[in-house]
Amino acid sequence: MDEKLKRDIILDNYQNPMNRGLTNSDGYIKVNTRNSSCVDNVDVMAKLENGVFIDIRFDGDACAISTSATSIMIKTLIGKTVAETEKIIENYEKMINEEAYDKELLGELNVYDTVSKQPSRKKCATLPFEAIKRIIEEAKKA
Amino acid sequence: MNREDFQMLDGNIVYFDNGATTLKPKCVVDEVIDYYTKYTANAHRGDYDISQIVDSKYEGVRDKVKDFIHAKRREEIVFTKGTTESLNTVAFGFMNTYLEKEDEVLITKSEHASNVLPWLELAKRKGIVVKFIPLNEHHEVTVENIRKVMTEKTKVISLAHVTNVIGDIRPIEDIGKLCLEKNIIFVVDAAQSIGHIPIDVEKCNISFLGFSAHKMLGPTGIGVLYGKYDLLNRLTPTEYGGGMNSYFESSGELEYKPLPERLEAGTQNIAGVLGMGKAIDYLLKIGLDNIHKHELELKKYAVEKLKQIPNIRIYNAESNSGIIVFNIHKVFSQDTAVFLNHYGICVRAGNHCAKIVKDEINVSNTCRASFYLYNTKEEIDKLVEALNNQDKIFDIIL
Structure with a gap:
């Protein structure tokens, strides 16, 4: 993907993120990212029905990479099953760690394929996925 | 002062994170x-x-x-x-x-x-x-x-x-x-x-x-x-x-x-x-009084200069030490720190381990530039120059 296009996608998702704002509705599992980051403070909440993410929302203070990655993650994962999500996370983490991965599976998330060049930002890019992993863990426990 | 004693300053960095740790002579x-x-x-x-x-x-x-x-x-x-x-x-x-x-x-x-x-x-x-x-x-x-x-x-x-x-x-x-x-x-x-x-x-x-x-x-x-x-x-x-x-x-x-x-x-x-x-x-x-005087001069200079830059919010203009805490309005502090790093300027972003000070200054994350004896006004000018390029921040950090 062209660098300028990547930047535009990231910036657009940072400035106009998808599903920002939490809900009080029932059936959501909510986690906070503070345990894995001292700086970013983001709440992520998701609702699963029959093993499918039917809604994911977030709110909080975070950097451009974290916020945009949360937004793009939400767009990507809504409608996906837990198993599909796990596959996406696995490949996303491989991409961040510069390992071979399935590009097709990640769609717009490919905009972070060069984030590893800035090691301090790898954590920002994976932050929302850490949250989703914890939500999946909670869901499996229930 | 005494910059020649600090080998770290031979490199091309502006070190403004003395509140975290200082360089060693x-x-x-x-x-x-x-x-x-x-x-x-x-x-x-x-x-x-x-x-x-x-x-x-x-x-x-x-x-x-x-x-x-x-x-x-x-x-x-x-x-x-x-x-x-x-x-x-x-x-x-x-x-x-x-x-x-x-x-x-x-x-x-x-x-x-x-x-x-x-x-x-x-x-x-x-x-x-x-x-x-x-x-x-x-x-x-x-x-x-x-x-x-x-x-x-x-x-x-x-x-x-x-x-x-x-x-x-x-x-x-x-x-x-x-x-x-x-x-x-x-x-x-x-x-x-x-x-x-x-x-x-x-x-x-x-x-x-x-x-x-x-x-x-x-x-x-x-x-x-x-x-x-x-x-x-x-x-x-x-x-x-x-x-x-x-x-x-x-x-x-x-x-x-x-x-x-x-x-x-x-x-x-x-x-x-x-x-x-x-x-x-x-x-x-060197004398602690001389060090403190130098830091205050730098702080005063930095506050005056930063105040002239659009969109810069300073949270501690009045305090009497070499610490200046600021944000670019509507930019997350970590993004600002990564942006400044592009110019070789080291500042700290975040809550600085003081997680309840947010109740006081009504902002949870800031950038902190903290000065010490070896810092100079020329280095502050570099910070000012970088902050004046703030409209390019996302071109640089993304």
């Missing part, structure tokens, strides 16, 4: 290397020459520290690994027996985590009460405000001398007087003031004081706990082992050494202690 680095290459030996142990050298240097640093903070006795100086250990030793070696349920400890919302969490932990374990002294409109502590929240149950006041976000200097001499008058233990976290402004523990009636060497040009992993002799003598050691006991028998009979050895179990960070000693020599040669 060549004499400090050499002192550490000399210990590892010319007279490596343990202290207090051997009868051979190099051990004697180490012993006398190690104990010599204790005297230097004593004079540096104007303590009365060398036994009042205990080496620790830093401010955090010093404050925790006070909390869990002294306060855990000194304080009783419902006794009150006064702190503020602008303290560093290491002067909040030990107290909150004691509150959980012992039922002591942690109260926050209200701050004035400049986020400062005043004696008047302390009096407002003080009660019969107030047993301890624990404050940073200089805070690590706002950078305000607390009136510790007046607070010390108040503590003397009311028989309150006065604990001072000197992490941000040591090596920047003079400290006189006697004049300020300080009961316990902690600091780290690495924030005053010394090595990491070494610091000091000062305690008034009678109080320190009542502090139960938190570590037991070699060097701190006089004797022990299989019957269980034992005796510990007097101060300060009793509180320095095991082999200490000898290289660190010697490096800290050199840092003190170096600072005294």
Whole structure:
């Protein structure tokens, strides 16, 4: 993907993120990212029905990479099953760690394929996925 | 000033994160290397020459520290690994027996985590009460405000001398007087003031004081706990082992050494202690008053310049130290720090381990530029130039 296009996608998702704002509705599992980051403070909440993410929302203070990655993650994962999500996370983490991965599976998330060049930002890019992993863990426990 | 002494400045960086740690002058680095290459030996142990050298240097640093903070006795100086250990030793070696349920400890919302969490932990374990002294409109502590929240149950006041976000200097001499008058233990976290402004523990009636060497040009992993002799003598050691006991028998009979050895179990960070000693020599040669004056000049200059840049919010323009806390409006602090890094400028972003100061300044994350003796106005100009390019921030960081 062209660098300028990547930047535009990231910036657009940072400035106009998808599903920002939490809900009080029932059936959501909510986690906070503070345990894995001292700086970013983001709440992520998701609702699963029959093993499918039917809604994911977030709110909080975070950097451009974290916020945009949360937004793009939400767009990507809504409608996906837990198993599909796990596959996406696995490949996303491989991409961040510069390992071979399935590009097709990640769609717009490919905009972070060069984030590893800035090691301090790898954590920002994976932050929302850490949250989703914890939500999946909670869901499996229930 | 003295930039030639700091090898780190040979590179093309502008180092503005002195609140986190300072750079080390060549004499400090050499002192550490000399210990590892010319007279490596343990202290207090051997009868051979190099051990004697180490012993006398190690104990010599204790005297230097004593004079540096104007303590009365060398036994009042205990080496620790830093401010955090010093404050925790006070909390869990002294306060855990000194304080009783419902006794009150006064702190503020602008303290560093290491002067909040030990107290909150004691509150959980012992039922002591942690109260926050209200701050004035400049986020400062005043004696008047302390009096407002003080009660019969107030047993301890624990404050940073200089805070690590706002950078305000607390009136510790007046607070010390108040503590003397009311028989309150006065604990001072000197992490941000040591090596920047003079400290006189006697004049300020300080009961316990902690600091780290690495924030005053010394090595990491070494610091000091000062305690008034009678109080320190009542502090139960938190570590037991070699060097701190006089004797022990299989019957269980034992005796510990007097101060300060009793509180320095095991082999200490000898290289660190010697490096800290050199840092003190170096600072005294320049003069703390000169350093403070220089930092204030830089702060004033930076505030004036940054105020002229659109979208820059400064949160501590008034405070009297070399710390300036700011944000680019609507830009997350970490993004600003990454952007400045592009220009070789090192600043800290985040909450700076003072997680409740957000209640005071109404912003949870900021960028902090903290100056020291080797920083210059030209370096501040570079910061200004970079911030003037703020419209390119996302082109640069994304």
